Amino acid sequence: MTRVLVIEDELSIRMPLVDVLRARGYEVLEAGDGERGLALALREDPDAILLDLMLPGRDGFSVLRALREDRLTATVLILSARGSEMDRIQGFEYGADDYVVKPFSIAEVLARLKAALARKGGATPGIGEVEDVRTASFGKVHVDFEAYSLVNDGVRHGLSRREMDLLRYFLRHDGETLERIRLIDDVWGVPDDDEKAPTLRTVDNHVLRLRKKIELAPEDPRHLLTIHRVGYRFLRRGQTEAP
Numbered sequence: 001m002t003r004v005l006v007i008e009d010e011l012s013i014r015m016p017l018v019d020v021l022r023a024r025g026y027e028v029l030e031a032g033d034g035e036r037g038l039a040l041a042l043r044e045d046p047d048a049i050l051l052d053l054m055l056p057g058r059d060g061f062s063v064l065r066a067l068r069e070d071r072l073t074a075t076v077l078i079l080s081a082r083g084s085e086m087d088r089i090q091g092f093e094y095g096a097d098d099y100v101v102k103p104f105s106i107a108e109v110l111a112r113l114k115a116a117l118a119r120k121g122g123a124t125p126g127i128g129e130v131e132d133v134r135t136a137s138f139g140k141v142h143v144d145f146e147a148y149s150l151v152n153d154g155v156r157h158g159l160s161r162r163e164m165d166l167l168r169y170f171l172r173h174d175g176e177t178l179e180r181i182r183l184i185d186d187v188w189g190v191p192d193d194d195e196k197a198p199t200l201r202t203v204d205n206h207v208l209r210l211r212k213k214i215e216l217a218p219e220d221p222r223h224l225l226t227i228h229r230v231g232y233r234f235l236r237r238g239q240t241e242a243p
Contacts, residue, residue, distance in 0.1 A: 002117065005029040005046040007037030007063065008079065009055050013102075017050065020106050020185050034058025038066055046074050048113060051096075053080040053087070061094060068095040075116045079104065105189030107169060136171055138236045139223060141214050143167065150213060157213040162187070166206055167214070170224065170234035179231040180204070207232055 004026045008014040014030060021028045029044055031037035034055040041049060041063075049067070053060035064076060076098075078091045083101035091099045097116045100109055136143045140153040145168065148159045159167070169187050170178075180203045188198040207224065215221045222238040 001025065001027045002048065003027045003029065003044065003046040004113070005031070005037065005041055005044065005049045005074075007031045007034065007041075007049060007055065007060070008052045009033060010052075013052075013079075016106060016185065016189075017109065020110070023182075023185075024110065032056075034060065034063045038063045041067055041072060041074065042070060045072065048075040048077070048117060050077050050079055050109070050113070053078060053082055053091075061090065064091070064094045064096060075113075075120050077109070077112060077116060079109065103189075105165070105187065107165065107186040107189060109189075110186065136168075138171075139214075139238055140216065141223075152214060153216060159213070160209075162206055163210050163213070166210055170232075171236065174234055174236045177227050177230060177233045183231065203231075 002025075004021055006014055006017050006021070006028060007030075008017065009032045011032075014032065018028050018030050029040055029046060031040050035057040037049075037051070037055070038058065040046075051060045051063060055063070060078065060080065064078075067074070067076070076096045078096045078099045079102060080087070080091075080099070081102040088099050097120075098112050100112060134144070134146050136145070141150055143150040143159075145164055148161070148164055150157050150159060150167075165187050166183070169183070180200045183203050184198050184200075188202070207226075208218075211221055211224045212218045214223055223235055225233045225235065225239060227233055
């Protein structure tokens with residue numbers, strides 16, 4: 001089982017990360033300050049570390065330098081509100097594998113973690129994924145993620161950023177039954193301080209709008225199905241198409 005250490009002092013960020021990582025099958029360790037995080041990393045030798053920079057006791061850059069000086073080979077993703085070019089450069093110079101600027105979505109962190117671990121294992125992230133990062137097609141729908149738009153049977157529709165993220169997530173989890181709370185965790189992530197937290201109704205409303213754009217008959221959907229009392233299931237091939 002892949003072991004991930006989360007070093008983050010803000011409980012509102014650390015706890016959702018820990019919960020989602022555990023739900024995805026990772027073994028998770030956690031620390032709320034730099035000294036404890038460094039001690040855990042050196043003792044437990046995790047596969048990956050999610051590292052905040054502005055930590056009490058010992059800052060993240062100091063932790064990262066100590067890890068690399070001790071020749072710890074864990075994959076390290078910096079998660080920080082410090083997003084300047086110099087901070088990013090310093091992070092990579094000290095040995096970070098990736099750098100994610102707050103506020104971020106948990107879905108983005110999971111994707112970056114998966115890609116970084118794949119690179120460490122010698123794989124090429126993206127090969128064999130259900131769609132490339134720019135476009136996707138299913139049924140009569142062609143999606144251009146860079147243009148925030150899709151064409152369904154010749155009719156063009158614009159996509160909001162959240163609709164685009166939601167559709168990309170459905171494509172990556174083709175055929176899975178997805179609970180609405182999982183969609184909130186992975187697509188919406190941790191809200192900003194001034195952002196209203198999403199609810200189950202938020203998910204339903206976004207799915208309804210997305211369904212109107214990707215289905216020829218939204219009242220009788222073939223691709224984006226409702227699973228009563230649970231959530232949703234996306235079928236790229238459509239529920240009536242032969243496998």
